[in-house]
Amino acid sequence: MKLYLLVIAVVSFLAYISCDGCIQCHSKDNERCATDPLSLLKRDCSDGTSNCYSRIQDGYTIRGCAVDLDNATRNSCNNELICQLCTYGAGCNRNTFPVSRQTCLQCSGNSTTSACGKDTYVSPQICPLYKFGDKCYIRNSNRTVDGSFQRGCLTSANANKQCVKDGNCYTCEGRGCNFLLANDTNIPLARDSGAQVFMSMSLLIGGLLAAWSL
Numbered sequence: 001m002k003l004y005l006l007v008i009a010v011v012s013f014l015a016y017i018s019c020d021g022c023i024q025c026h027s028k029d030n031e032r033c034a035t036d037p038l039s040l041l042k043r044d045c046s047d048g049t050s051n052c053y054s055r056i057q058d059g060y061t062i063r064g065c066a067v068d069l070d071n072a073t074r075n076s077c078n079n080e081l082i083c084q085l086c087t088y089g090a091g092c093n094r095n096t097f098p099v100s101r102q103t104c105l106q107c108s109g110n111s112t113t114s115a116c117g118k119d120t121y122v123s124p125q126i127c128p129l130y131k132f133g134d135k136c137y138i139r140n141s142n143r144t145v146d147g148s149f150q151r152g153c154l155t156s157a158n159a160n161k162q163c164v165k166d167g168n169c170y171t172c173e174g175r176g177c178n179f180l181l182a183n184d185t186n187i188p189l190a191r192d193s194g195a196q197v198f199m200s201m202s203l204l205i206g207g208l209l210a211a212w213s214l
């Protein structure tokens, strides 16, 4: 009985590793689709092949089976920065896409004593959103709360409405270039805060409510 189970397990494992399929993911739901695709498992395609794609849409990374693309997208999927097909093996779309993605130190802490401020010898990681020519940043609002010191990819900061205006963040070009120590004088004091956006939104909504109740 035990032997049977073992045989079944081995056979299904072999079937699993030898069969076709593609990595199928969207970085909006699973960030690893962009930053760590090697950690994802392939799944079968409806046509039983290993015709796969990797593509970028609105900064997100999408991977899947070519059969699931609409004709127009599939026919124009031939650009190493936007969309690429592969057929050379199961899960062939599990490489970093595009190959030349920006990498930055990415962490968050407080401005006073956090590891994010001090540990600058950690390895940079792939930026979760893709934008050609993305930069790295350091943002320091010189406060004690968690999140007052940050390192990361400029596209992600901009998506949170931070580091949009010049002079609030240190930015740099090149892989893992944002490794300055927290006390480096090249890092400006950040005065743009997500909290301010939230405040003005609350004021706006408060104002609308007040106007409505009059």
Ligand SMILES: *[C@@H]1O[C@H](CO)[C@@H](O)[C@H](O)[C@H]1NC(C)=O
Binding pocket: 071
């Ligand atoms: C897509 O292309 C296939 C063959 O390449 C064709 O059979 C099918 O009708 C096309 N579908 C659409 C919606 O154009």
Ligand SMILES: *[C@@H]1O[C@H](CO)[C@@H](O)[C@H](O)[C@H]1NC(C)=O
Binding pocket: 109, 110, 112, 113, 114, 115, 144, 145, 146
């Ligand atoms: C800053 O963060 C560190 C851990 O990263 C913590 O030990 C320390 O208490 C924090 N400082 C303040 C003022 O919150």
Ligand SMILES: *[C@@H]1O[C@H](CO)[C@@H](O)[C@H](O)[C@H]1NC(C)=O
Binding pocket: 142, 188, 189
């Ligand atoms: C950050 O705050 C500390 C203590 O409040 C102060 O000594 C320091 O000058 C400030 N740094 C910047 C860049 O404003």
Ligand SMILES: *[C@@H]1O[C@H](CO)[C@@H](O)[C@H](O)[C@H]1NC(C)=O
Binding pocket: 118, 181, 183, 184
């Ligand atoms: C910055 O901090 C490091 C250690 O964290 C220290 O060795 C260095 O002297 C500091 N530089 C300045 C200008 O305060």
